[in-house]
Amino acid sequence: xxxxxxxxxxxxxxxxxxxxxxxxxxxxxxGLIGSPVLRRxxxxxxxxxxxxxxxxxxxxxxxxxxIPPSHTIDVLLDQFGLAESQASNTEQAIIQTIRLxxxxxxxxVGAALGVAGAIMQGLFRNxxxxxxxxxxxxxxxxxxxxxxxxxxxxxxxxxxxxxxxxGAGGALAxxxxxxxxxxxxxxxxxxxxxxxxxxxxxxxxxxxxxxxENRDAQREMIFWLAGGLDASRWNEVxxxxxxxxxxxxxxxxxxxxxxxxMVSEEEARALGVRVxxxxxxxxxxxxxxxxxxxxxSGTIAFxxxxxxxxxxxxxxxxxxxxxxxxxxxxxxxxxAADTAARVLIAPAEVRVGIITAFxxxxxxxxxxxxxxxxASLL
Amino acid sequence: xxxxxxxxxxxxxxxxxxxxxxxATVLQSVSFEARPGELAGLIxxxxxxxxxxxxxxxxxxxxxxxxxxxGQTELSRVPARxxxxxISFMPQREATHPFTxxxxxxxxxxxxxxxxxxxxxxxxxxxxEEMRKTRTDGFENRQMxxxxxxxxxxxxxxxTIAQQAQVMLLDEPTASLDLKYRLEMMxxxxxxxxxxxxxxxxxxxxxxxxxxYCDRLTLMSRGAxxxxxxxxxxxxxxxxxxxxxxxxxxEPDPVTGRPQVSLLGPxxxxxxxxxxxxxxxxxxxxxxxxxxxxxxxVSAGYAVTAGVLGLGDTDRETAEILGVPFVxxxxxxxxxxxxxxxxxxxxxxxxxxALCSMAVGPNxxxxxxxxxxxxxxxxIEGPPFQELDYTxxxxxxxxxxxxxxxxxxxxxQLLRRLARELTPEP
Numbered sequence: 001x002x003x004x005x006x007x008x009x010x011x012x013x014x015x016x017x018x019x020x021x022x023x024x025x026x027x028x029x030x031g032l033i034g035s036p037v038l039r040r041x042x043x044x045x046x047x048x049x050x051x052x053x054x055x056x057x058x059x060x061x062x063x064x065x066x067i068p069p070s071h072t073i074d075v076l077l078d079q080f081g082l083a084e085s086q087a088s089n090t091e092q093a094i095i096q097t098i099r100l101x102x103x104x105x106x107x108x109v110g111a112a113l114g115v116a117g118a119i120m121q122g123l124f125r126n127x128x129x130x131x132x133x134x135x136x137x138x139x140x141x142x143x144x145x146x147x148x149x150x151x152x153x154x155x156x157x158x159x160x161x162x163x164x165x166x167g168a169g170g171a172l173a174x175x176x177x178x179x180x181x182x183x184x185x186x187x188x189x190x191x192x193x194x195x196x197x198x199x200x201x202x203x204x205x206x207x208x209x210x211x212x213e214n215r216d217a218q219r220e221m222i223f224w225l226a227g228g229l230d231a232s233r234w235n236e237v238x239x240x241x242x243x244x245x246x247x248x249x250x251x252x253x254x255x256x257x258x259x260x261x262m263v264s265e266e267e268a269r270a271l272g273v274r275v276x277x278x279x280x281x282x283x284x285x286x287x288x289x290x291x292x293x294x295x296x297s298g299t300i301a302f303x304x305x306x307x308x309x310x311x312x313x314x315x316x317x318x319x320x321x322x323x324x325x326x327x328x329x330x331x332x333x334x335x336a337a338d339t340a341a342r343v344l345i346a347p348a349e350v351r352v353g354i355i356t357a358f359x360x361x362x363x364x365x366x367x368x369x370x371x372x373x374x375a376s377l378l
Numbered sequence: 379x380x381x382x383x384x385x386x387x388x389x390x391x392x393x394x395x396x397x398x399x400x401x402a403t404v405l406q407s408v409s410f411e412a413r414p415g416e417l418a419g420l421i422x423x424x425x426x427x428x429x430x431x432x433x434x435x436x437x438x439x440x441x442x443x444x445x446x447x448x449g450q451t452e453l454s455r456v457p458a459r460x461x462x463x464x465i466s467f468m469p470q471r472e473a474t475h476p477f478t479x480x481x482x483x484x485x486x487x488x489x490x491x492x493x494x495x496x497x498x499x500x501x502x503x504x505x506x507e508e509m510r511k512t513r514t515d516g517f518e519n520r521q522m523x524x525x526x527x528x529x530x531x532x533x534x535x536x537x538t539i540a541q542q543a544q545v546m547l548l549d550e551p552t553a554s555l556d557l558k559y560r561l562e563m564m565x566x567x568x569x570x571x572x573x574x575x576x577x578x579x580x581x582x583x584x585x586x587x588x589x590x591y592c593d594r595l596t597l598m599s600r601g602a603x604x605x606x607x608x609x610x611x612x613x614x615x616x617x618x619x620x621x622x623x624x625x626x627x628x629e630p631d632p633v634t635g636r637p638q639v640s641l642l643g644p645x646x647x648x649x650x651x652x653x654x655x656x657x658x659x660x661x662x663x664x665x666x667x668x669x670x671x672x673x674x675x676v677s678a679g680y681a682v683t684a685g686v687l688g689l690g691d692t693d694r695e696t697a698e699i700l701g702v703p704f705v706x707x708x709x710x711x712x713x714x715x716x717x718x719x720x721x722x723x724x725x726x727x728x729x730x731x732a733l734c735s736m737a738v739g740p741n742x743x744x745x746x747x748x749x750x751x752x753x754x755x756x757x758i759e760g761p762p763f764q765e766l767d768y769t770x771x772x773x774x775x776x777x778x779x780x781x782x783x784x785x786x787x788x789x790x791q792l793l794r795r796l797a798r799e800l801t802p803e804p
Contacts, residue, residue, distance in 0.1 A: 272462030272489040317476040
């Protein structure tokens, strides 16, 4: 101790402490070169983004009408005005009006579920949390099933996503109100209320599905509950895109605060986080993007659970890395699952929710067994 | 207390804080100051309100009444991030998150970063520096939930120092540490404080450790401050009895000179009774001169008897509370023959008698005479006996004859000697 104390260069820490608001720019940008956070973020993003791009080209090429990947790339570059397309008009039409919007929606929904999962796992300090943990997904599903039951789509083409979105919002409001009853908000109460409300809504959904006499409507409900991206058009992409982008941006902005919230609320507060506000913004952001995902693609299981969980094992727990990478990882996972859903039993389709659960659940169990020896579940 | 360090204005000051949690009052009208360059210790039993006071000082808890001021400003008006740059807080709760040790320490730098800024070279240098000082640099890439309790605690301490605040509030920062790290971390806190700018307030359980390193101790009991001052003033047998319900002897440590606390046992005579020792000690005392020693002996398990005690004598009240047999006498009257005979019987049958530093007048002169019949006697040190002699020298003469034969020593020395002689050689 004595030696350690004497060799401490006294003035240095004081100098930096004296000006807490350091001159930004020079100091920090120089410091960033060695920043492990930036390094991991850059490497992970580059890798995952490249994988998403490659997979997008593959996904756009394969299907009942096969298109050579070189033509696909041409069409994609043409889309952004970067090259003249050599592809035939049919090829262009298939890619632009059928496959591309579906790929775009898979990326948007996958990113939404990945980020929502990362937020929920951080907020609840629990790696078992998924985007639907507070009942938002089941709320959305209720809205959608109700829309199908009353035939609302006949009146308004976006009635289903609109009602699903409303259902998700209603579930969040209800669960949040229960958790803040008595003036003191508690995350534990939020979790429990979410579980109870989910179970309650699930029972209503089952009842609606069972008591629907119209066979077609019933089949549509079951289809929708299994989750799928087959109804994707550019309209859906245009609506879902900005909503998900907004939610993801909020999560990225608050990712450093989410780190502290994951440590403990008290420490977060002591380290300058406005805990109530930050937590509420994150809850709303996660619910917004989960609700959007549910509204446009039904309930898709395991993406939000597995993606952040698996990434955390590789990149560590820092949400400044984990949140952006969960967006890319979720996009990659859902795009892969949807492509598999399209081609596995072509010309018929498997529902993508079945694929994600089929691939995600065993992978999750594998992670669980591999890490069981560790002190914590994370 | 402020008179002790007139030069330094408090950086953080609580005034008449009252905090209720549910129906329970956790703090009642507590005032406390943290001053730059001072290492202040909060001591007190479980539930005394130490953690609550620290949280209130950290701005993490709203008081029902009273205020906390940071410099000239009301603490609740200071924006959260600004507050986090000025006041750091280390909770007692053990970390259970998956961040690595280095990531955890770097969190101490978050309040210093802009919204989009990442930790830079300077932040990492500070983090590594504090990890080196807290001996946590050996496992900087291990996840917190894989570390031992003591390792976690040192990482937390590193983070708290890396926050570079003006005030550090620490809730039991050494609770999980082994003896070596306990000393090292307290040394570290001392050296950080000694530079003069930092104020540290630490809740501590280890009283001797607190007395050794803190400039000032605040003893809390039942949500209020029971005593405050330099360690030697705050730590007294009486204060510890009131606050903790324990009997202790407090002596200067032979090496550091700081008060050293030796615990004897719980004050409650019932809990002391079940480890009764087979040694009888007789106390010749009166007017409170034997009170501490009587409690200490009883709680250490000795069979204690006491000399002739008049009605209303404070030592007699203590004896009654503790169930110590004594020879009763009416108030303010000379000891009669029958009483003296009974007293002599107690003195003779005791293995050792202790003559306390009591005032002697004509009424109780016979108590002093009875001391001559003891098999073994110890004279307990006190103020010069001349000041206690109200018999025109008769008592002084008696006592001088006793002092020729028997040792004059402190109560704590008697207890130590008794303990040594009782412990069989292995």
